[in-house]
Amino acid sequence: MNSQWQAKRTKLNHDWLKNDFLRRLRAFVSRVEDGAQDAARLEEFACKHWPEWRRHSHLIRDMLIDGEECLSPRQYFACLPLSACPAEVKSWLPNLIHALWLVRTDIRRHNAEAQCSLNRAEALFDELSPILQHASQNLTSDLAKSVGQLREFEAAAKQLGESIGRLPHHVEVV
Amino acid sequence: MMSLPRIIMVDDQYGGDEGSKRNSLREDLCSTVGLNDVTGDVAAIEVRNPIADVVFCRGQVVEDGRVRNDLDGTLKAIRDGWTSQPRWALLLLDLRFKTEEGNDGAQASAAEGTPEYFGLTLLEHIWRDPDLRSIPVVILSSMSRNEIERRFADRGVYDFVDKSDLTRERLQQVICDHGLIESESMIGHSVPFLNCLREARQRAKLGTDNILLLGESGTGKELLAKYIHASSPRSHRPYKTVYTQGVPETLVDDRLFGHERGAYTGAKDSVAGAAEQAHEGNLCVDEFGDLPATIQSKLLRLLDKNIRESQRMGATSDQIRKLDLQVVLATNRLDILDAEDFRKDLLFRVRIADAIRVPSLKERREDIPLLAEHFVRKCEDAFKSTLKPERRTISPEAMRALCDADWPGNVRDLEHAIESAVYRFPKLRVLSVGHLRLPGRPSSNPNTEPVAAYTPSSAPAAAGNLQDILDALDHLEFSGSAGERFLWTGRLPELHATLSRSSAALLKAALQATRKPTPDNPDGKIKIHPAVKLAMGDEKITASKAADVVKRVISMDAGVQEESIADPVLGEAYEIAVRLRPKAARRKHSKKRS
Numbered sequence: 001m002n003s004q005w006q007a008k009r010t011k012l013n014h015d016w017l018k019n020d021f022l023r024r025l026r027a028f029v030s031r032v033e034d035g036a037q038d039a040a041r042l043e044e045f046a047c048k049h050w051p052e053w054r055r056h057s058h059l060i061r062d063m064l065i066d067g068e069e070c071l072s073p074r075q076y077f078a079c080l081p082l083s084a085c086p087a088e089v090k091s092w093l094p095n096l097i098h099a100l101w102l103v104r105t106d107i108r109r110h111n112a113e114a115q116c117s118l119n120r121a122e123a124l125f126d127e128l129s130p131i132l133q134h135a136s137q138n139l140t141s142d143l144a145k146s147v148g149q150l151r152e153f154e155a156a157a158k159q160l161g162e163s164i165g166r167l168p169h170h171v172e173v174v
Numbered sequence: 175m176m177s178l179p180r181i182i183m184v185d186d187q188y189g190g191d192e193g194s195k196r197n198s199l200r201e202d203l204c205s206t207v208g209l210n211d212v213t214g215d216v217a218a219i220e221v222r223n224p225i226a227d228v229v230f231c232r233g234q235v236v237e238d239g240r241v242r243n244d245l246d247g248t249l250k251a252i253r254d255g256w257t258s259q260p261r262w263a264l265l266l267l268d269l270r271f272k273t274e275e276g277n278d279g280a281q282a283s284a285a286e287g288t289p290e291y292f293g294l295t296l297l298e299h300i301w302r303d304p305d306l307r308s309i310p311v312v313i314l315s316s317m318s319r320n321e322i323e324r325r326f327a328d329r330g331v332y333d334f335v336d337k338s339d340l341t342r343e344r345l346q347q348v349i350c351d352h353g354l355i356e357s358e359s360m361i362g363h364s365v366p367f368l369n370c371l372r373e374a375r376q377r378a379k380l381g382t383d384n385i386l387l388l389g390e391s392g393t394g395k396e397l398l399a400k401y402i403h404a405s406s407p408r409s410h411r412p413y414k415t416v417y418t419q420g421v422p423e424t425l426v427d428d429r430l431f432g433h434e435r436g437a438y439t440g441a442k443d444s445v446a447g448a449a450e451q452a453h454e455g456n457l458c459v460d461e462f463g464d465l466p467a468t469i470q471s472k473l474l475r476l477l478d479k480n481i482r483e484s485q486r487m488g489a490t491s492d493q494i495r496k497l498d499l500q501v502v503l504a505t506n507r508l509d510i511l512d513a514e515d516f517r518k519d520l521l522f523r524v525r526i527a528d529a530i531r532v533p534s535l536k537e538r539r540e541d542i543p544l545l546a547e548h549f550v551r552k553c554e555d556a557f558k559s560t561l562k563p564e565r566r567t568i569s570p571e572a573m574r575a576l577c578d579a580d581w582p583g584n585v586r587d588l589e590h591a592i593e594s595a596v597y598r599f600p601k602l603r604v605l606s607v608g609h610l611r612l613p614g615r616p617s618s619n620p621n622t623e624p625v626a627a628y629t630p631s632s633a634p635a636a637a638g639n640l641q642d643i644l645d646a647l648d649h650l651e652f653s654g655s656a657g658e659r660f661l662w663t664g665r666l667p668e669l670h671a672t673l674s675r676s677s678a679a680l681l682k683a684a685l686q687a688t689r690k691p692t693p694d695n696p697d698g699k700i701k702i703h704p705a706v707k708l709a710m711g712d713e714k715i716t717a718s719k720a721a722d723v724v725k726r727v728i729s730m731d732a733g734v735q736e737e738s739i740a741d742p743v744l745g746e747a748y749e750i751a752v753r754l755r756p757k758a759a760r761r762k763h764s765k766k767r768s
Binding site: 019024030 | 201
């Protein structure tokens with residue numbers, strides 16, 4: 001469970017959000033800010049890369065929801081050797097370990113921060129999407145008014161990436 | 175114009191896509207960060223005001239439609255660009271490389287052990303290879319720093335940059351802090367030299383440090399001090415240098431700390447020393463190793479970063495000034511820590527362990543061709559009117575000889591050798607081995623003896639003795655014992671002649687020291703104005719006043735005047751002075767001669 005979740009995080013956070021989407025978004029906003037008359041590149045982002053947010057944000061939300069359970073050391077009671085523990089022990093020990101782990105990793109706070117950044121980014125995405133979709137050929141001047149919002153969106157997405165990065169990378173011994 | 179620093183970015187994302195004519199992610203990176211893509215694999219976009227040239231290396235190959243990490247190929251690309259010029263200023267290294275199997279490291283379950291990343295494998299190989307170990311490596315990754323830091327911390331990595339934080343300013347900072355970058359003011363591209371510049375920049379950045387420069391004579395310590403000033407946050411504030419070698423103790427004190435009015439005979443006004451003049455800027459104390467003991471103790475308070483106090487000569491304790499500056503101290507005494515004549519507490523205050531070592535020319539032979547070409551151009555520019563207008567070149571044999579020579583006087587020696595060759599053979603376009611006066615090699619033209627070198631080694635002792643004599647005379651009283659009276663009775667003419675002879679000798683030394691060789695006169699023309707400036711320590715003295723000084727010194731004593739006029743150097747100087755200021759002196763001169 002843990003390794004699958006880690007792989008999902010790598011794919012969504014490292015590969016897509018940080019290494020792809022944010023880089024393209026930053027270049028897009030810089031071009032808009034600079035007033036660069038490079039309609040082809042602006043349109044390429046608006047039509048091809050911007051809409052990817054919607055699909056990925058859902059996957060990120062699901063990943064965050066699963067995070068606590070998938071990362072908890074409690075999962076090891078489902079397989080050997082810990083699954084061989086007496087039922088009486090299993091009735092309380094996994095939960096105790098989980099509770100101690102929560103305190104130690106502060107995962108709920110990191111998760112809440114990530115959710116908060118995701119919500120903020122989602123709200124801004126909803127506001128910005130119509131502007132990007134309906135922008136005329138002269139994207140630069142149409143979008144110039146929305147640069148502030150775009151920067152806010154970029155900051156929220158960056159914050160989201162950082163919060164996801166703070167979630168545990170290993171199963172920690174408690 | 176300086177070329178841009180050249181960096182290599184090893185990252186699977188920015189490598190050229192197979193069969194694709196453009197890499198949009200790379201274009202985005204270049205345009206936002208300000209990088210000039212010189213990889214040459216795909217069409218590069220034009221970037222306004224780039225901060226560096228960049229070569230992208232994917233670190234992977236595609237074989238039979240499958241992507242795999244390419245350790246040997248990547249190391250070769252890194253090595254090729256490191257051993258040729260311009261060499262990499264910086265290596266930006268990604269950690270995770272995506273292959274057909276997914277991200278490396280991702281397959282390994284956390285519970286199964288430590289995941290391996292291709293970036294770390296590359297780093298390990300670079301670290302283990304003595305030829306590549308000096309490459310400044312900065313990690314550029316989207317991974318969480320905490321997750322990975324302990325695994326690269328002891329592998330010579332200079333910094334970690336989160337890809338999401340890679341902005342133009344951040345990259346500029348990283349290149350400036352850690353990159354091996356050339357300078358317009360200091361010529362050289364060898365690793366030891368560029369390491370020295372980097373260290374200087376890093377130390378200068380604080381702006382409040384005491385920085386000690388250790389290097390053999392002629393290595394360019396003073397230039398490096400100026401470079402530190404230019405790289406410091408105080409670059410727009412004053413920069414002052416104090417030279418201490420061969421300067422009497424009281425004069426060092428005066429130059430460094432200044433004096434109050436009436437501090438000594440002739441101190442008509444209060445004058446600020448170099449330390450005060452450098453307030454809010456940078457102060458450089460050249461030949462710091464030669465500072466007399468009394469100045470060392472006075473300097474302690476200036477070097478204490480919590481105090482930074484300067485006291486002028488003759489100042490009372492309530493006249494002490496608090497200063498805010500950075501102090502650069504330069505010395506060629508490489509063994510200064512073991513020197514018995516130097517205060518250890520002073521050395522602790524300048525953090526001798528952190529001293530910047532300026533490499534000798536032997537340690538940076540790779541720079542000799544670059545320096546030699548630079549000095550040839552410098553001579554040509556300085557003497558445009560007299561030299562043949564064509565550009566000169568140095569023959570390959572001569573360049574080899576220059577590279578193999580010993581250069582005990584370092585860069586300064588090399589500059590003199592080139593200067594001398596250009597001036598002695600002004601009509602030649604190619605300088606060959608025979609034209610060069612290499613160290614330890616006899617002159618190629620026996621009729622042209624090298625200009626007598628100014629040897630400051632004896633100067634401190636002489637200056638010290640002179641000061642002793644002056645001090646003794648200053649406090650001389652005829653009220654002493656009969657023996658003392660006997661000692662001084664009737665000695666005035668002798669003293670007068672000695673003073674006259676000593677003054678003439680000092681003037682001659684200054685005339686020799688300020689001779690500058692020209693194509694017409696390889697020994698150097700005698701110029702009285704700069705010589706008198708030097709001897710008097712007065713930069714503001716006019717040419718006519720200088721002529722008066724020469725006349726006065728030479729005609730102070732009849733016997734000495736005759737000797738001086740017979741001397742080729744002093745005789746010529748006297749002639750020049752008389753030409754400039756003919757009145758009186760001419761009469762006196764003709765009278766004396768008759």
